[in-house]
Amino acid sequence: MVADEITQETNKLREEIETHNYRYYVLDDPQVPDAEYDRLMNRLKEIEGAHPELIVPSSPTQRVGAKPVDDFETVKHEIPMLSLDNAFGEQDMVDFEKRIKDRLKSDAELEFCCEPKLDGLAISLMYENGELVRGATRGDGAVGEDITLNARTISNVPLKLRASGWPQLVEVRGEVYMPKAGFEKLNKQQAEKGEKLFVNPRNAAAGALRQKDPSLTAKRPLQFCCYSLGLVQNGEMPDTQIEILNTFKSWGLKTNPDTQVVKGVDGCLDYYSQMEQKRNQLDYEIDGLVFKINSLALQQELGFVSRAPRWAIAHKFPAQEEMTILEKVEFQVGRTGAITPVARLKPVFVGGVTVSNATLHNSDEIARLGVMEGDTVVIRRAGDVIPQIVKVIEEKRPDDASEIKFPDACPVCDSAVERVEGEAVVRCTAGLFCEAQRKEGIKHFVSRKAMDIEGLGEKLIDVLVDQKLITKLSDLYKLEKDQLANLERMAEKSAQNVLDALEKSKQTTLPKFLYALGIREVGEATARNIANHFGSLTDIANATEEQLLQVDDVGPVASRHLVNFFSERHNRDEINELNALGIQWPTIEVKQDSELPLKDQTWVVTGKLETMGRDDAKARLQALGAKVAGSVSKKTTYLVAGPGAGSKLTKATELGIEVMDEQVFLDRLAQYEP
Ligand code: I6G
Numbered sequence: 001m002v003a004d005e006i007t008q009e010t011n012k013l014r015e016e017i018e019t020h021n022y023r024y025y026v027l028d029d030p031q032v033p034d035a036e037y038d039r040l041m042n043r044l045k046e047i048e049g050a051h052p053e054l055i056v057p058s059s060p061t062q063r064v065g066a067k068p069v070d071d072f073e074t075v076k077h078e079i080p081m082l083s084l085d086n087a088f089g090e091q092d093m094v095d096f097e098k099r100i101k102d103r104l105k106s107d108a109e110l111e112f113c114c115e116p117k118l119d120g121l122a123i124s125l126m127y128e129n130g131e132l133v134r135g136a137t138r139g140d141g142a143v144g145e146d147i148t149l150n151a152r153t154i155s156n157v158p159l160k161l162r163a164s165g166w167p168q169l170v171e172v173r174g175e176v177y178m179p180k181a182g183f184e185k186l187n188k189q190q191a192e193k194g195e196k197l198f199v200n201p202r203n204a205a206a207g208a209l210r211q212k213d214p215s216l217t218a219k220r221p222l223q224f225c226c227y228s229l230g231l232v233q234n235g236e237m238p239d240t241q242i243e244i245l246n247t248f249k250s251w252g253l254k255t256n257p258d259t260q261v262v263k264g265v266d267g268c269l270d271y272y273s274q275m276e277q278k279r280n281q282l283d284y285e286i287d288g289l290v291f292k293i294n295s296l297a298l299q300q301e302l303g304f305v306s307r308a309p310r311w312a313i314a315h316k317f318p319a320q321e322e323m324t325i326l327e328k329v330e331f332q333v334g335r336t337g338a339i340t341p342v343a344r345l346k347p348v349f350v351g352g353v354t355v356s357n358a359t360l361h362n363s364d365e366i367a368r369l370g371v372m373e374g375d376t377v378v379i380r381r382a383g384d385v386i387p388q389i390v391k392v393i394e395e396k397r398p399d400d401a402s403e404i405k406f407p408d409a410c411p412v413c414d415s416a417v418e419r420v421e422g423e424a425v426v427r428c429t430a431g432l433f434c435e436a437q438r439k440e441g442i443k444h445f446v447s448r449k450a451m452d453i454e455g456l457g458e459k460l461i462d463v464l465v466d467q468k469l470i471t472k473l474s475d476l477y478k479l480e481k482d483q484l485a486n487l488e489r490m491a492e493k494s495a496q497n498v499l500d501a502l503e504k505s506k507q508t509t510l511p512k513f514l515y516a517l518g519i520r521e522v523g524e525a526t527a528r529n530i531a532n533h534f535g536s537l538t539d540i541a542n543a544t545e546e547q548l549l550q551v552d553d554v555g556p557v558a559s560r561h562l563v564n565f566f567s568e569r570h571n572r573d574e575i576n577e578l579n580a581l582g583i584q585w586p587t588i589e590v591k592q593d594s595e596l597p598l599k600d601q602t603w604v605v606t607g608k609l610e611t612m613g614r615d616d617a618k619a620r621l622q623a624l625g626a627k628v629a630g631s632v633s634k635k636t637t638y639l640v641a642g643p644g645a646g647s648k649l650t651k652a653t654e655l656g657i658e659v660m661d662e663q664v665f666l667d668r669l670a671q672y673e674p
Contacts (some may be wrong), residue, residue: 025156068213072145153218162252167235174226182221288316306438324348328472333436337427351381374401401445412436450516450672521558607642
């Protein structure tokens with residue numbers, strides 16, 4: 001190839017890669033599969049390898065590669081990076097609006113630009129003639145640290161701005177953060193390597209950004225989202241906050257898709273309610289919302305007080321981390337015999353609720369935290385997740401703190417416990433002879449997604465097992481009305497309701513029955529896939545590990561548990577007994593992939609679903625032959641949108657794609673599912 005052609009191909013590759021980055025990170029609408037992106041990147045690396053003279057700092061290959069630094073240089077912020085005042089409730093917001101109106105001596109309606117407040121670290125990015133020339137931390141607001149090399153490794157930070165019209169020098173400010181999924185993956189890797197876990201995504205992001213070796217920062221899943229303008233030289237910018245954000249977006253910088261302009265404090269409070277609902281579905285953590293006067297002219301008129309603007313406020317959500325005392329640790333035995341330590345805490349208000357228990361997972365977690373009974377601990381409750389202990393405040397340890405000893409026998413049945421090589425879990429070895437496992441197994445069997453036996457609540461099951469009225473699943477169907485009616489807090493009517501529910505549950509489906517058996521690693525979606533693949537319980541029970549591995553979603557561990565379960569004589573006898581008592585289901589007609597009803601369709605699921613998790617929805621669609629994609633495009637056939645749906649819903653509406661709510665989705669599934 002002649003030199004000119006090589007230069008042309010290099011430029012074309014860079015442009016294509018940047019466009020894909022923009023579509024992926026800014027528009028949330030990838031155009032090509034990852035493999036194609038990798039192909040372009042590899043080709044560019046190949047050319048640059050052969051022609052190093054063509055390498056420029058803004059090439060997408062040049063994000064990583066710089067050598068570690070000894071120390072970060074300091075950077076003086078020409079315009080200080082201020083902090084925001086906080087509002088902790090409605091009254092604070094009302095007062096905020098009033099202060100503004102008083103200061104402006106006007107009662108005219110105000111327009112606010114509202115954005116989520118990401119829980120990360122503020123940084124500044126300086127672009128000169130459209131090229132990234134400097135990245136800096138906020139530091140104390142006046143002086144920060146030069147983290148240019150690390151900022152360059154963040155995949156959605158443009159090394160070169162898109163479009164045109166940028167001022168000769170423009171400073172973009174925003175937040176570096178670690179998305180929840182990336183944080184969880186990182187902590188899993190840390191645990192596998194036996195290294196220290198990060199307390200929360202913010203700490204993980206802070207650690208990553210301050211690495212002296214940029215190649216380490218590059219390995220961390222950091223993202224950047226911009227929210228304000230700093231220094232501008234030789235150029236014009238729009239005169240409202242929202243237009244500035246839109247301009248940033250057109251330059252290829254990520255802005256928050258949930259940004260809105262609202263009127264007055266009532267609009268701000270509505271936005272707060274909306275985002276409060278949506279908060280747990282976001283794939284990043286936010287600790288509140290930021291409200292800014294939209295007009296820059298009014299912002300200027302309002303000015304600053306000490307170190308915060310008068311025209312902006314952060315309306316904080318209730319704290320997700322709090323300190324409390326771990327009073328004692330108790331051990332619970334689950335359905336599979338796993339013994340879980342549960343921390344009993346001095347009640348503490350965190351993340352909007354009072355928390356008095358937290359999981360400690362297993363003995364490794366206790367060792368990792370170095371926690372003792374009596375310790376002061378930091379509790380974290382993020383979203384609907386079970387509260388966790390993230391840290392021990394060792395300085396506050398009392399003299400009488402006591403070591404947490406893992407039991408060497410089952411706390412319920414006193415049988416031996418075992419710890420399987422390579423697993424962190426300690427299990428009771430007694431199986432269904434252990435009362436706790438029996439109770440949990442029965443509770444699982446009757447649960448809504450399994451046999452769905454209404455009226456047989458957890459307390460009633462505890463009593464039935466304690467009084468030896470049931471020892472195995474089939475005993476449920478042999479219960480008599482008198483036995484039930486004579487129990488405490490039961491009467492004729494409630495006893496009859498339980499019997500009716502038991503009778504009704506006898507007509508079930510194969511996926512539900514298989515799930516109800518409570519085989520380890522066989523969740524609802526897996527059970528459904530196995531049932532659809534084999535069609536009958538006899539075929540499932542006779543399948544080998546290799547045959548089970550053919551099923552979507554079934555790995556070696558699940559297939560081993562399935563084979564073990566069905567090779568136990570007492571399990572087969574119990575199933576026969578349940579069938580003899582009238583439990584039945586229709587056989588499923590096994591379909592080839594090409595016969596599946598949703599083949600050739602692409603679905604996207606967004607927002608919160610009431611009756612199932614998004615993973616379940618995905619598995620159910622896949623079992624019917626549909627492809628399930630992560631983003632909406634022209635190829636999308638249907639979008640299922642639950643409450644809190646955001647940009648995907650907007651996009652689907654724009655593209656004229658059929659959108660259905662959860663009820664319509666369930667009806668649609670019911671048409672096809674066995
Ligand atoms: O810390 C901040 C988070 C989010 C901000 C901020 C923001 O806007 C969405 N905006 C400003 C102006 C400042 N801090 C100082």
